[in-house]
Amino acid sequence: MNKKPRYLQIVHWMREKIEQGEWVIGSKIPTQREIAEKFGVNRSTVITAIEIVKSEGLLEGKTGSGIYVIHNQWSLNSEMSPPDWNDLTKWSLQPSSVHTVQLINELETRKDLIQLSKGELGPDLFPHSEIAKAMGAVSTQIQDFGYGDGLGDLELRKEISRHLQKSGIKIKPECILIVSGALQALKLITVGILKRGSTVFLENPSYLHSVNVFPAEMTIKRIPVDGNGLRIEELFQQTFTRNASALFINPTFHNPTTTSMSLEQRKILLEKCQHYKLPIIEDDIFRDLWMDARPPAPIKVLDKNGQVLYIGSFSKTIAPGLRIGWLAGPEAVIKRLRDVRMQTDYGSSYLSQLLVKELLASGMYENHLKNVRTILKERRDYLLQLLTLHLSDVASWSKPSGGLFIWVLFKKKINMQKLFKQCINENVLINPGYIYHDHQSSIRLSYSYASFEEMEMGILTLKKSLLDVV
């Protein structure tokens, strides 16, 4: 098809990238290995191509760092050079994710890796037929869909209200805000409810440490989680500034440690928080994924005071790609966040909202959950079995009674960065505990996504990698 020699194809590709402004001045080009893979050539061919473009004055190598764009075809011929986008990003409000998290986000889309990382249901748990059926129903219900009022579709809010009643939570539809996932709910609370100088109390470890939810203006205090959940006594050794503190907690099938607080502990926590007027943001996204027995009631059920903002999601139970979750709380909070939402992105996809509404209203969601619980249990038990078989000498874990993960602690100190990378080299992706601010030698393993065969291969690879890094 293409008669140009390979090295010239690469030269033209690079020139075009620079000419079109896709690679701006100051940016690093892909590595020689990446380019070689892209074109299916040897590295020497890539090096030849790079030398040509260098000789044109467009590229420059920096020792030990890589090849950078230093000019484009326009800047070579004029005094003009574009804004330095790389510099602009350096001092922005939103920090970058830590390198490991960026890498995980990228690698989680790779089909050739065994995904022991993904916090989502695998292809065999995706409700294909239910979704196709619901899509059919939705396509007959569609009316014109405009900008909403920020609260979300009323019928969906009614269905969520009904669904929450099964967990004992009485929330009116007008006290529910539809969000594009739990993370967005947390963001909205952070920018819309909390004061600039607030102190936020987070569990440690917590998946919240792997995303930058809280702006630099806020102080983060970490309260340890143990086998019984948040250490309440350590929380209340802290000082609280009235109306400028909040507790974020994930008390049911906690991510990543999988522990759940007992009902007794929940009661004590709520009572103390009421005493100190410390608002609770309860993240309860794993509740519907219990396997052995229903978990203790949400803290929100015990709350008669409007003390608790309650967050849920369909990302873990149906599919993340829906981008549908909810936030429930006092009307004053919901009204305020509705306005913030209208300044953020004008609400969630109406299509996704309708689909979820249909899944709830038809009972398909409940049926799907029953199926998910059965299969998740098999998957969990299989992964537990694999761990017992292969890693019981070197690690410990407890049996999760819900959620998607097993939290594994190594008995000896291990270089976790090295282990993480070694596993990737062997095509297995794991989540090292340090991204959740855990200082032990720990990993979070998912049993929800990989196939049974992949789980076995993954654990064997992990075992081998452990030997390689010790």
Place this chain on the structure above:
Amino acid sequence: MNKKPRYLQIVHWMREKIEQGEWVIGSKIPTQREIAEKFGVNRSTVITAIEIVKSEGLLEGKTGSGIYVIHNQWSLNSEMSPPDWNDLTKWSLQPSSVHTVQLINELETRKDLIQLSKGELGPDLFPHSEIAKAMGAVSTQIQDFGYGDGLGDLELRKEISRHLQKSGIKIKPECILIVSGALQALKLITVGILKRGSTVFLENPSYLHSVNVFPAEMTIKRIPVDGNGLRIEELFQQTFTRNASALFINPTFHNPTTTSMSLEQRKILLEKCQHYKLPIIEDDIFRDLWMDARPPAPIKVLDKNGQVLYIGSFSKTIAPGLRIGWLAGPEAVIKRLRDVRMQTDYGSSYLSQLLVKELLASGMYENHLKNVRTILKERRDYLLQLLTLHLSDVASWSKPSGGLFIWVLFKKKINMQKLFKQCINENVLINPGYIYHDHQSSIRLSYSYASFEEMEMGILTLKKSLLDVV
């Protein structure tokens, strides 16, 4: 059905609202009129009910301000009281929308008002059959959908890349980020690309003044727009801090003034911005809605340097409820914002993305646009005719050649707050120019949503209201 006397029904309803924590302590309850409407009773019945709940110690009236919750059933019996959510919201990072904008957002969902406000296509322009057809196609294509990588569906990005080629823009799919509407793109740029202390240059008037996109850390400078678009000479009388300034511009069918910059002006602007290294954020969401002739090429087409970030959306051309738009720019910017997106809401609804992809790939989008252009033109001409007939003595306007609005300037100074409210009293919703920071007596009228009959009724009502407020 319900045998309780009406006033007792209201008492129980209020008690429950307070008991469940939906009305938190410190919050204002709905007005007597609102409650009376809700229950279909006289105000005297509401007053009786309120007096009872007051006597229980739960409510208190504040002179001239309304009735407030001062206790709940728990706080009456204990020392505990909930966090003051109303106070918390007062010092948050995200300011509230101005009152008029909040009111418009709320009133735009009311079916009983004539909507001369809405910036979206009306029910007769909603592509029902195309969307139903595309839904059918999508339901057969659905695979499991997980957390993406933040960029959005590759097939959709390819389709957008092809679509942009028709406007002369050459952008690779890897330089496109899918967003949940243009507003989100602006937010992502603001928190992810701009420096904390940046100065942002905005058109004045601009719809951007009606949403709080920019954090308090940034300085906003307003550059006037006239019949030829942004006054370039006034922009370049400013001083620019290298790598800490950016220009946000909506050069095609500008919202709200509807003007478009000429190609010549675009060239001058880009050249000068290159000279000063001032990045351009080009908001081009109305481009596909031209009526008389294609508008001048996007500034992005002239950009060979990676100077311009380019924003588009399907909210104005298909439906806002999809929540699908895009951002195109240099790879470094797109990569950075992908990471910010993964810390914000993990991407846009996969369903919405698939649906838009299908509409684009099937050619249904192009066909739909042809239809939209024809009908919009009729609607625009009709509204122009109504204005000429009824308001030519008191106001002036120019004929828009694209977009959804006519920008009307009154010849005499008018109390715009009063006019806005008077129109609402008469069931007509208009957007007063002051929400866009216009200091003239101006309104933005939409011809895209209301029916022909409603437009006539709306203009007659506007005329009458003008007499009432003079």
